[in-house]
Amino acid sequence: MSFATPVRDMRFSLEHMAGFGALEKTGAFADLSDDLVAAILGEMAKYCDNVVAPLNEPSDRDPARLENGVVRTPKGFREAYRQYVEGGWNALAFPEEWGGQGLPQTLAIALVDALNQACMSFAIGTTLTTGAVKALLHAGTDEQKRLYLPKMVSGEWTGTMNLTEPQAGSDLSALRTKAEPAGDGRYKIAGQKIFITYGEHDMTDNIVHLVLARLPDAPEGTAGISMFLVPKIHVNEDGSLGARNDVQCLKLEEKMGLHGSPTCVMAYGEKGECYGTLLGEEHRGLKNMFVMMNAARLDVGVQGVGVAERAFQRALAYALERRQGRPPGVKAGEMIPIYEHADVRRMLYSMKSLVEASRAICYANAVAYDLARRAPDEKKRKEAKALEDLLTPISKGWSTDRANEVASLGVQIHGGMGYIEETGAAQHMRDVRIAAIYEGTNGIQAMDLVGRKLQMDGGTAAKAFIRKVKEEAVIARAGKRPELKRIGARLEEAANALEASTDWLLEASKKDQHDALAAATPYLKQFGNVAGGYYLARGAMAAALMLGEEGADKAYLEGRIAVARFFAENYLTEAAGLTQAIAAGAESVARLDPEALTG
């Protein structure tokens, strides 16, 4: 299937929904302009469409393999990765002093979107490296930065995150990997880690593992976890590669999807000779991990957007080509493309509106991330940080839940052909399924939203967001076009419903956390719906204005209004019911004797 990075959509989302203009206005990024963004996205599309996208289907059938301790990535990955490094893509949003290009992280997020559209199993490796770079920038010593950052910013060496052990998944307090001072300033690491993405591969000369482990006499639980930098190959003082470290890949997992990406069981110190250095302070490893975790969660949300985009493009192409049936009431004559059937369009518009809504949420989250660090005045930075914190679990949780729906609709549109692997639609569904699970399951995102994000500031950030949504709804309702009026009306109802849930949750959680935890998942869904509807409404209003301009891209701009309207009628309308479900509280999920569930 022909695939094209949707540069026009990505630009529209950045400029007219996610508020990218605010970054240009900060002056913090030299020469940043819409034209520069257009140029970068254009180059990105060339690379992704021509080099990465063709890897997607073959790498599903010819997965990464472990042979004598060496992981062979699928055919074409090495060469595509070489071009990724040479094109400077890894360095896009990192500081110039380490070889980066100093552009906003928002553009790096657009890159994550494009790469995941092209091939998620290839793209996933790159986001682990950029995550590791962020941890090093945040917590590395000068020496660690000098030795590792240049190669990792360029992407010549990749990075990994090593958290999970069989008994320690969502709950890292049970982590057992050990680190002992070796006497020379280094630490001896010993333990096994599972689910390590790109823990071993053949694309680069070195791999830099960030490993969570416990020092001797560390406190129990999460307060006793430290982070270590453990290279696959030791790095000499002059930056050249030294001896091999005692780090091995024992096994690759056989997964439902993402076959191109090696998911490794990693052994550290099987021979007692694994050495690493402490990254950050002792026992503060989890705090450091969370610095990159927030960014990583946004990355995963965008993975959902990317795969959903490709699933949509495939389904649209099929719907325009496949002919079955006739218009209502017509019995004879030629069959029409299934796109002409209202129910097929319903599925396509569902997919498209969910892709656009989740993309806009993630891009807005990225803009907030950049503003939180680079806005000139402190008040703006604080506001942006609060928005970034609020949106992160929604970007991750809502976007990936919706991406699973989108990929499944993509299969559905193909009918029986969707179930046949050679069509390619099923792969998207299998690939994207993991995104709702890793980097904190979506349940954990929901608990982060109602626990940490909502309650920490007494609901200030959430309420500020809801206020903005309501203002937007009023403006939309005052619009001339009937579609805008409808969008505004649905948005206002949904914002009111979200406000009611928010008030209820804040009140209920004053007593204890049970109601909040019980209602977390529907609350995240409701918040995501409202946020998605809000950004789409902004886009629709911008489109309505632009339609009056000379040379306007009429069909495209009308599309933005229609898609926002579809979302409003079909997803914003879920909000009131969700408020009822939320208010049912802890009682509705009260613990039952498992016998009650056993037939």
Next chain:
Amino acid sequence: MSFATPVRDMRFSLEHMAGFGALEKTGAFADLSDDLVAAILGEMAKYCDNVVAPLNEPSDRDPARLENGVVRTPKGFREAYRQYVEGGWNALAFPEEWGGQGLPQTLAIALVDALNQACMSFAIGTTLTTGAVKALLHAGTDEQKRLYLPKMVSGEWTGTMNLTEPQAGSDLSALRTKAEPAGDGRYKIAGQKIFITYGEHDMTDNIVHLVLARLPDAPEGTAGISMFLVPKIHVNEDGSLGARNDVQCLKLEEKMGLHGSPTCVMAYGEKGECYGTLLGEEHRGLKNMFVMMNAARLDVGVQGVGVAERAFQRALAYALERRQGRPPGVKAGEMIPIYEHADVRRMLYSMKSLVEASRAICYANAVAYDLARRAPDEKKRKEAKALEDLLTPISKGWSTDRANEVASLGVQIHGGMGYIEETGAAQHMRDVRIAAIYEGTNGIQAMDLVGRKLQMDGGTAAKAFIRKVKEEAVIARAGKRPELKRIGARLEEAANALEASTDWLLEASKKDQHDALAAATPYLKQFGNVAGGYYLARGAMAAALMLGEEGADKAYLEGRIAVARFFAENYLTEAAGLTQAIAAGAESVARLDPEALTG
């Protein structure tokens, strides 16, 4: 994972939700009683748990294979099938004159449930045979019945349905397979069919294909399609097997799931020597096909129920065993089973309530099927037929859509392990995905509901159903227990919302079909939610009554109330939003220039 057919749930569903007692009262089935049902379900469970269930995971890894035109089913399938035939399972609900046991179809539906829980890829073959038997019983000549029925009722020979061709899927009017009179009362068949489940296999001596084809000079479109009975091996006058017919399996499809089930590309008459006999009247093949199609659609709905049940059992077992985290506010001490976390229970209760709701809908549909044929007075038969027709698209569409959700939640509960194939959770998701597609996609079910089923009788059946729901809601609201009051309140709101949609659709479709077709999918969802909530409410009220009896199974009965309540709070509350989405009508899915959807 240990698995057990949930006999207690199945009996509760039959007796206290689906109204099985009405069948006993007809007197049409000799000796039918709750005790007999219990005995049959008990035997069913023994066979399914011990013989079929162990095949499920191995057959996913070791799929059906085509070798030199012969299909080898996975290890164990032949033996399990032999026991299926010997146990008389295939014959359960067929007439005694053909070797059947003359029991209600409802019990055959319970068997479909149990078999699909145990192993969907094994079970699917059996429902095609029973479907073919129904077509033969309905349309076969005395000679066809004499030669084929005894072996097919017993299951010694299996049956297939051959509809789809590459250009003719949802729209069979484009069908090209040809049938020409051979001069001896038989017909020469020529054409290729795709997606033929168990089109070829090694479990029986013969396979009886029902093939749709066109006679010479047949009218165009669906009015020119006839049905033919085409055996793999010709059957002699005395019933013995003769020469091989010119029927071949050319290829097996590589599918997302259901690897154990051979999905065949079938060639009829490649050598010009394929012979069959006409089944039913000329050009009336589609009408005959629809006789078994209704039953087949219910079977597919029940496939969804079955796979969802097993996904639920697996997830519950994992949640009780896997330890992560601590109760809210507790920082130290042992980790608790994840079942103790409210958000995990939310997922489990979602799964369980969807399984119970969809099972009850399908069982009630089956009871209506039996009553429509066997109730003593005509009025009852007519009413039952109207309910059967109404519920069929809901059984198929709603149950399988929800089964996909359930299977996905099952993966989610397993966290990262859910994505690893060896855990088994992912298989359920891959297996059940097809159920929303075949036997008429769920979009087609929705159009059947709003087009044929709702409008044909001016909404009489739908309104009668809604009336019953409202009556039940009033009774529940009058209940003493607060849970029943809540169930009643939510059920009443949802029934009102469904009534509003129904009125709106009936009114809108007086002008044209566009609004009805556009709103079909949300209308089916809404109807399924209300029907599910209704049957669960009946179960909850029965449970509340039974709790007062001596020796009551307290934990279990409380569970029925809690599950119904959870469903009411979380799914019945979707109804009002769906009414809004439905009323947005055709305009919200108006045709857009594809350019508007191209980024």
